[in-house]
Every structure is written in structure tokens, then in C-alpha cells.
Amino acid sequence: MKYLVLMQVDPAVIEGLTEEQQQRIYDGHQAFMEETTKSGEMLSTHALGDPSQSTVIRGGAKPQIVDGPFAETKEFMGGYYLLDVESKERAIELAQRIPDAGIEGLALEIRPVMFSAGADM
């Protein structure tokens, strides 16, 4: 079963991190990638640029192109892990080891994947 673990970030929380917290997050992600690659559960991961670099297209007969992220929320998708695991429980167990899970104000969302296609698949 493929699960996408979405990392929800609040830029204000990221800016308020101490040097030590930042290092812990970096190290934690390195360890997480290593572990899930070794176990054969890691498919891919990507971290995204700051929401200020975003462009939004509003759908319609004449799509509207707007600079900047969706304005309604202060949480943004900061990146994701795509995992292939035996069960939903395992996906949740793994996601809890992502260092973001230990930081107040950050959140992780675990969603099942329904369809896949791509070059490396």
C-alpha cells in the first residue's frame, strides 16, 4: 500500500526554530531516509520551496493565474515522503519518526495513494 506523508509547515514556526532544533530536524530526516530505504519502504521524497515562491491557477473557463500561495491558510505543504508499506498502521508508525512530529506547530498528514504512474515505476 502506498501512502503519502505530507509535511505541513507553518513558516512562522520554521523561522522560530533554534539552531539546535534545526540541526535535529536535519539529522532526523537523514536517519529517516536511511532507515526506510534500507527496509525497502521508501519510494521518494521531496521538499518544497517557500510558499512565497508559489503560483496558483484558479480553474475555470478562463483559468486565473495568481502569484503566491492559497491565502486561506497559514499551514502549507512543505514536502512529502512517498512510502510503500504493509498497512496504514505501519505508515502512521513510520510518520511518527519524522522529526517534524516532535515540533509544536508542525503537522503530518497521512493519505493513501489511489493511482500511480511515472518514469521510475
Add this chain to the structure above:
Amino acid sequence: MSHPVRAAVPEDLLRTLAPQVLGGLLRRYGATQLDLCENAVQDALLAAHEQWPVQGTPEDPRAWLLATARHRLIDQIRSDTSRRRREQTHAQLAHPLAQGPPAPAGGGDDSLRLLELCCHPALTTSAQVALTLRAVAGLTTAQIAHAYLLPEATVAQRISRAKARIRDVGATFPAPTSPEDRLEPVLSVLYLMFNEGHTATTGDSLYDTDLTREAIRLARMIHAELPGHGEAAGLLALMLLTDARRAARTDSAGRMIPLDEQDRTTWNQRDIREGIDILRRTLPGRPPTPYLLQAAIAALHAEAPGTEETDWAEILALYKLLEQVTANPMVTLNRAVAEAMVRGPAAGLALVDRLAGAALPRDHHRLLAVRAHLLERAGDLAAAREIYRRAARRTLSAPERDYLLSRARRLADPADPAVSADPADPPAGLSG
């Protein structure tokens, strides 16, 4: 310019022989040597691809492959730079497990042992499947990755971890509770492989892999080796009878077609006959077991010219038996459809209500889909529409979601009087 004629490599033969050769090596050198032996067999297959087209297929291809693989195995150990590992392995090679029984003529028994090893209970399900496809079905890592839409590196890592795990547990099995129970995980891995079913069609025949056909091929191999094994026969019959409906199950746009709307003239009659023949040979005087019962249900559908002519009373009786031997709530859910066909939709709905929130979660997508279908048959179209939509939100299959939404749309359109009163394709699977 003229080129020497290169004969085609007999691919089917190679893939049949590969597990026999690997099984033969393992019997001789010990199942803990799975990693080395498997690499040696891959090398031997490569050599066959290079040499046979030029030199011709050898008279005894199995003996040729076995000899070549053994040479490669010894080369591998010699070139192994780790001294400690070399010494350990040498010790094992110097004392091969020669006290084992002599090789059977066909090598089929070796293939069975290999299947049992690949489906070792210490492995995760995904590892069992990957290892089986590689070591027994003879697929490349790239083909397996492609079939499961996974990166090749992930599959390669899974296979090498699985081999390491088998080495770690010493390739020993927990004490069997019955003489047949080592075959049980093998059969469920094959059934899982069969149900994955999605055919990867990129047009690149090098990578295209049909998991359904692979599963049938392996089930056929087991049945040929153990014709008296009831569940092995039942699984093969079930697969044939289910796969016979493959062409009728989707339309040209890939949309799901439920059983009652399928064009039964496109069902594969040869597969149906074979499945029914296997059941006729196997069923008499045998206790009812899960795969045999599911195959018997599939046979009743296969024999009926339409939904109306289907022997629902017999199907209901078989589901009751299946419920007793499996105690699986998905079976009860299928029984609800049969109850509705025999005793009316209210009886089916009552059974669904008993499951909801008890044996199955209230919002389980199959439970919702069956409830919606029975509500539709009972004439409560507004409720059916709502529940179809809820089921569509819960499923993780895109074609099933589209199907459920289209059922809901059909009910929403008052201009369309063609509201079907027949059941959707009851799933054969127990795994839900």
C-alpha cells in the same frame, strides 16, 4: 550481407526450468545459500540467452542450466573477497546436504520447496510476493517493479533483505501444524498476486508483466505436482473461473461492468471448462475448504446464461458453508447479496446491518457499496444514491470509485428509467 541464423530462446522453457534449477542447487547446498544460488541461476539464464541461439538448445536443457549454475556458483565463491565468508561458505560447499533424497526426474518437487522458502512466514507479504516473482516466476527486478509501480531500487532492496532474512532464520520453518500448512502461505501469496491483477501495458514487451497470468502459471505448477491437494486444485479452478470473465469485466474505456451487465458470450469458455473439470475431479468426497468453495461459487456463475437463471439458492448455501470455515466478514457481506437474490433485498439489508459497526466498520467501502446496491433493489433510490456516493469516497480503487459514482448518477437522473435491479459482481476475494 548475411548473418548467421539465431534461433529464438525458448523463453517458456527457461522460466519453467529456472525454479527447478534453483531448487536443485538449494537442496544440495542448503536453503541458507539462497542469495548465492539465485545469482548463479540468473547468470546461467544469461549464458543460455547468449549461447543457445548460436549453439542450439542443448539436448538436456535442465542439466545444462544446472551444470552452468554450479560453475557460476563456485566462481562466485572464489571471487568473493571476504575471506571469512569464503571460508564459511566453502565449509558448507564441501559438505553439501547430500543425505537428502535424490533429485526427482521432473524437478517439480524442488520448485515446490523453493516456493515454500520464498513464502517463508518470517517475511512480510510484500517481500514474499517479490521474492516469489523473482526466484520462482523468473521475472527480472525491473519487471516486478514495473508490475507494482514501484521504483526498481525499492524492489531490489526488498528482495535482498528477504534473502538475508531467510539466511538469518537459517531457512528453518516453524513446526507445521498439519502436513499441508506450509503450502498455505504459498497459496495466499499466489491469490494476492492474482488479485493485484493490474496488467502493466506500456507497449514495451520487455517490461510488461501480467501478474494474473503469472499467478495462474504458478498455481498450475503446484496443481500438476500435487494433484491430490484440494486447496491447490481449488485455487487454480477459482483463478481460471474468475479470469475467464476478464474481457467482459471492463468496457473499452476501462470502466467496470458489473456481473449482471456483462456480455457473457465473451467469457472464456476454455478456461471455464478447465476450471469446472478440476472441480469435478477434486470435489467428491472432500471436506469443503475455502478455495474449493469459492471456486464452486464462481462455477455456478460461469454456468448460468444470465443473472436470472443463476442458481442463487445453491450460491447462498455455499456462502453459508464458506462463512463457517473462514469466519470472514467479507464472506458474510457476499452472502448478503445472495440472501437478497433468494429472499429479497430486506433480508440482505438486515444482514448488512448486523455487520455494520460490529464485524466491519460502519463506513467500510464494500459494506457501503453492498448496502447501496440493496437499497437500490429495494426501491429506496434517494438513500441508495447517497450511500453510493459515500462508498465512492471510501474506496481506494479509481475504477471502483468511478463505477460507484456512475451508479449514483444513474439514480439521480429522473429521465433515465433504466434502473438496474441486479447485483454487482460479487467479489471472489476473502481479503476484502
